Amino acid sequence: MNALPDIDAIRDAAARIAPHALVTPVLRSAALDALAGAELYFKCENLQRGGAFKFRGACNAVWSLADGEATRGVVTHSSGNHGNALAMAAATRGIAAHVVVPEGAVQAKLEAIARAGGTLHRCAPTQAAREAMCAELQTQTGAALVHPYTDARVMAGQGTLVLELLRQAPQLDALITPIGGGGLAAGVAIAAHALKPAFALFGAEPAGADDAARSLAAGVRVASLSPDTVCDGLRALVGVPNFDALRAHRVDVITVSDMETVAAMRLLWSELKQVVEVSSATVLAAILKQPLRFAGRRVGVVLTGGNVDLDALPW
Amino acid sequence: MNALPDIDAIRDAAARIAPHALVTPVLRSAALDALAGAELYFKCENLQRGGAFKFRGACNAVWSLADGEATRGVVTHSSGNHGNALAMAAATRGIAAHVVVPEGAVQAKLEAIARAGGTLHRCAPTQAAREAMCAELQTQTGAALVHPYTDARVMAGQGTLVLELLRQAPQLDALITPIGGGGLAAGVAIAAHALKPAFALFGAEPAGADDAARSLAAGVRVASLSPDTVCDGLRALVGVPNFDALRAHRVDVITVSDMETVAAMRLLWSELKQVVEVSSATVLAAILKQPLRFAGRRVGVVLTGGNVDLDALPW
Numbered sequence: 001m002n003a004l005p006d007i008d009a010i011r012d013a014a015a016r017i018a019p020h021a022l023v024t025p026v027l028r029s030a031a032l033d034a035l036a037g038a039e040l041y042f043k044c045e046n047l048q049r050g051g052a053f054k055f056r057g058a059c060n061a062v063w064s065l066a067d068g069e070a071t072r073g074v075v076t077h078s079s080g081n082h083g084n085a086l087a088m089a090a091a092t093r094g095i096a097a098h099v100v101v102p103e104g105a106v107q108a109k110l111e112a113i114a115r116a117g118g119t120l121h122r123c124a125p126t127q128a129a130r131e132a133m134c135a136e137l138q139t140q141t142g143a144a145l146v147h148p149y150t151d152a153r154v155m156a157g158q159g160t161l162v163l164e165l166l167r168q169a170p171q172l173d174a175l176i177t178p179i180g181g182g183g184l185a186a187g188v189a190i191a192a193h194a195l196k197p198a199f200a201l202f203g204a205e206p207a208g209a210d211d212a213a214r215s216l217a218a219g220v221r222v223a224s225l226s227p228d229t230v231c232d233g234l235r236a237l238v239g240v241p242n243f244d245a246l247r248a249h250r251v252d253v254i255t256v257s258d259m260e261t262v263a264a265m266r267l268l269w270s271e272l273k274q275v276v277e278v279s280s281a282t283v284l285a286a287i288l289k290q291p292l293r294f295a296g297r298r299v300g301v302v303l304t305g306g307n308v309d310l311d312a313l314p315w
Numbered sequence: 316m317n318a319l320p321d322i323d324a325i326r327d328a329a330a331r332i333a334p335h336a337l338v339t340p341v342l343r344s345a346a347l348d349a350l351a352g353a354e355l356y357f358k359c360e361n362l363q364r365g366g367a368f369k370f371r372g373a374c375n376a377v378w379s380l381a382d383g384e385a386t387r388g389v390v391t392h393s394s395g396n397h398g399n400a401l402a403m404a405a406a407t408r409g410i411a412a413h414v415v416v417p418e419g420a421v422q423a424k425l426e427a428i429a430r431a432g433g434t435l436h437r438c439a440p441t442q443a444a445r446e447a448m449c450a451e452l453q454t455q456t457g458a459a460l461v462h463p464y465t466d467a468r469v470m471a472g473q474g475t476l477v478l479e480l481l482r483q484a485p486q487l488d489a490l491i492t493p494i495g496g497g498g499l500a501a502g503v504a505i506a507a508h509a510l511k512p513a514f515a516l517f518g519a520e521p522a523g524a525d526d527a528a529r530s531l532a533a534g535v536r537v538a539s540l541s542p543d544t545v546c547d548g549l550r551a552l553v554g555v556p557n558f559d560a561l562r563a564h565r566v567d568v569i570t571v572s573d574m575e576t577v578a579a580m581r582l583l584w585s586e587l588k589q590v591v592e593v594s595s596a597t598v599l600a601a602i603l604k605q606p607l608r609f610a611g612r613r614v615g616v617v618l619t620g621g622n623v624d625l626d627a628l629p630w
Contacts, residue, residue, distance in 0.1 A: 274589070275588040
């Protein structure tokens with residue numbers, strides 16, 4: 001289950017999720033292009049079902065289950081968007097979704113999970129507590145674990161956005177995604193290089209959760225780090241298969257401060273007119289921080305989600 | 316100049332602005348459809364050039380000028396989006412744009428006008444002061460007046476969004492726009508009924524600037540009113556030809572309180588993930604206030620603009 005998907009798995013995923021997921025639009029902004037000195041093609045996964053790209057991977061996992069397995073439901077741990085996506089995906093198949101959420105998660109995201117029909121299980125905000133409660137729920141219910149980023153079915157689902165994006169903007173020669181656990185980055189890298197081997201691939205990571213950048217620099221996966229960033233969607237450590245994919249595809253990781261990310265978030269709201277969550281803005285922050293790496297390029301920029309608390313904006 | 320455009324003028328406008336204006340996307344939200352009990356197709360003019368539908372009308376006016384007239388530039392009065400749109404449209408033809416702005420206009424909008432190359436002329440915040448300064452500038456410079464909403468070329472430009480929308484969502488049977496001066500509402504009504512005579516047409520108006528509703532109820536245009544609404548884009552009185560168009564096309568005007576509009580604005584941000592300005596939210600507020608008028612319908616909902624001050628959100 002923890003191997004990496006190939007392009008055939010990603011193509012299968014695209015067919016599997018097509019009846020349920022949305023084809024999200026690609027938006028552009030002359031003002032942001034001018035600021036960046038590059039052509040930016042924003043893939044608006046904030047407009048995906050559930051408000052985040054996570055629905056792609058969750059939906060592929062849910063519909064990959066054999067009928068007998070599916071009847072016992074699915075289980076995961078997630079601080080928000082993946083849990084919500086899994087609950088929504090489970091609802092498309094009429095099966096149960098158990099979602100383990102750490103104390104301190106964003107209230108709006110928890111409400112969305114419950115609205116989607118997911119059952120919330122609260123635990124302490126540590127990796128160990130999450131995994132223990134997930135294991136317990138698996139034993140109790142027989143539900144299938146759908147890990148937020150190390151699951152190959154999840155990575156394949158996330159990779160489907162590249163198939164869409166290249167139909168919408170075939171001229172792209174670079175791509176950038178945020179990096180949290182690396183499910184999106186891995187799926188995107190595999191799909192992108194299968195279709196265009198010369199693609200330049202970038203990742204954006206908060207300086208306060210820069211385990212991917214450190215791991216790639218060291219050549220070995222950093223397995224502990226205390227994340228300190230406002231980017232609540234990017235606090236996870238890069239997974240083992242995810243790290244392998246980032247390294248194999250030579251993903252160039254750019255780290256950005258929270259201040260740079262919040263400034264970029266404002267730009268995405270004011271210029272692109274898109275409500276995106278703070279984690280999504282790391283990508284524009286990275287482009288504006290390292291303009292020479294993008295100068296003159298046609299860059300696919302993945303905006304990962306739009307689930308924000310409008311009463312607690314970070315500026 | 317103050318007559319109403321016909322569908323041929325709107326089709327000509329579409330051809331004239333095509334090299335400059337954007338085809339804006341139509342977005343949907345399952346959550347908002349469920350709330351409304353109708354199918355809502357949001358025409359996202361917040362994603363138009365300059366962040367508002369106003370570019371359509373301004374661009375058509377600028378490119379309708381004969382060469383000799385164009386060299387003397389254009390002039391208008393506008394608290395924001397039309398002024399910005401005219402400055403941007405003038406820049407596409409390389410001509411001057413003089414924009415008369417009342418004291419107290421939103422600072423972000425004034426900066427946008429200046430950035431687009433427009434020359435700002437400040438005046439007292441009264442209709443008389445605006446018109447006097449416009450007339451003075453016309454005399455001084457020979458610039459052509461492009462009125463924000465009574466100009467037939469402007470109305471024709473605004474109507475072009477219906478041609479697009481019906482290609483994107485041919486199944487629509489109702490349409491709703493905000494009503495300020497009525498340039499958008501008139502252009503949309505003329506285009507909509509020319510293409511689909513059975514279209515049900517609605518307008519949304521702030522209760523604190525409800526001159527269109529009062530005028531239609533009285534059968535005669537209300538020519539004075541002191542607007543009191545947070546909807547800064549909808550404080551103008553409906554123009555004379557605009558009133559004629561609203562009446563001829565039996566536009567059903569629904570008034571909404573500022574509180575209802577601000578609540579609808581939050582929904583557009585949180586569910587549709589679109590940054591829209593408060594005036595744009597009147598349309599969703601009207602649908603949610605009068606659901607029986609829209610029940611089961613396929614409604615085109617025009618989101619007019621996305622130029623907001625992110626430091627002064629109304630909630």
